[in-house]
Amino acid sequence: MSAETGRTNGEEPRIRVLACDDQALVRAGYATIFSAQPDLEVVGEAGDGIEAVRLAAQLRPDVVVMDIRMPRLDGIEATRRIAGPDATDAIKVLVVTTFNLDEYVFDALRAGASGFLLKDTPPPELIAGIRTVAAGNALLAPEVTRRLVGRFGDRIRHEEAPASRVEDALTALTAREVEVLKRIAEGLSNAEIAAALVISPETVKTYVSRILAKLSLRDRVQAVILAYRIGLATPET
Incomplete structure (x- = not known):
């Protein structure tokens, strides 16, 4: 071997x-x-x-x-x-x-x-x-993600992201992709996002892949962090 x-x-x-x-x-x-x-x-x-x-x-x-x-x-x-x-x-x-x-x-x-x-x-x-x-x-187990978001979402949000990063993130995504990113930041699974947005899990998977590619993110962890840093999501969402 x-x-x-x-x-x-x-x-x-x-x-x-x-x-x-x-x-x-x-x-x-x-x-x-x-x-x-x-x-x-x-x-x-x-x-x-x-x-x-x-x-x-x-x-x-x-x-x-x-x-x-x-x-x-x-x-x-x-x-x-x-x-x-x-x-x-x-x-x-x-x-x-x-x-x-x-x-x-x-x-x-x-x-x-x-x-x-x-x-x-x-x-x-x-x-x-x-x-x-x-x-x-x-x-990211959704229930654990929500626990962490609840405790640390505000802390992430107050870490300022570069203005160019915020603009790039918000202009790169379609309205539907922004909605999916928000749901990811809430700790929802693909199935839960699909149910919330009334689309198929496979469609959600495609959106997630596009979001990661457009924003040069490695995975959902980085997507959650970015969403909070740019103010797209808050602990109350």
């Missing part, structure tokens, strides 16, 4: 995962769960943030599963270095945390993470989350 592609002769390429957590038992659990899947491969483990950044650069995994509270360098800064705007060839990061760390999760998403799950997430959902992030989609 090639270390670069994760492909075994005759097989589809596997999703290469770097597991980062300061608890050896958690890392071992990840390795056991992920390696049992035919399309996942654990290529490395890191017990602190410095090691996570080093191994991410060295191994170039498809997805980094990142804890937040880690020694030497916390998961937020590690995420910023791996997936942030200044990262060279950014790698997708999936943060795994707990509800009582909402603010840390918010900061991790701002740092470049493609999504997050709770540490008590059942293994099938965690595996599905890795596949979702590897496919280039953000993993």
Whole structure:
């Protein structure tokens, strides 16, 4: 099997995962769960943030599963270095945390993470989350997104975006795309947006793809942040 592609002769390429957590038992659990899947491969483990950044650069995994509270360098800064705007060839990061760390999760998403799950997430959902992030989609559970928006939407809104960024964002989108972006910022799923706007989920998916492309956004996480920064959405919407 090639270390670069994760492909075994005759097989589809596997999703290469770097597991980062300061608890050896958690890392071992990840390795056991992920390696049992035919399309996942654990290529490395890191017990602190410095090691996570080093191994991410060295191994170039498809997805980094990142804890937040880690020694030497916390998961937020590690995420910023791996997936942030200044990262060279950014790698997708999936943060795994707990509800009582909402603010840390918010900061991790701002740092470049493609999504997050709770540490008590059942293994099938965690595996599905890795596949979702590897496919280039953000993993934002609507109910958790709403929780974060409720707490931090006002904080995002008061971080001024450059005037050119606001103008570009608002003029680039059609009226319907603006409506979809607003719903994304509320934490609605594609199905919920479809029901609210009386359109099909596939049509919503097309709108979301167009919005991300027009605004040069990586995923729904960045779309939520931008919507609040430019004042398109508020905590009361």
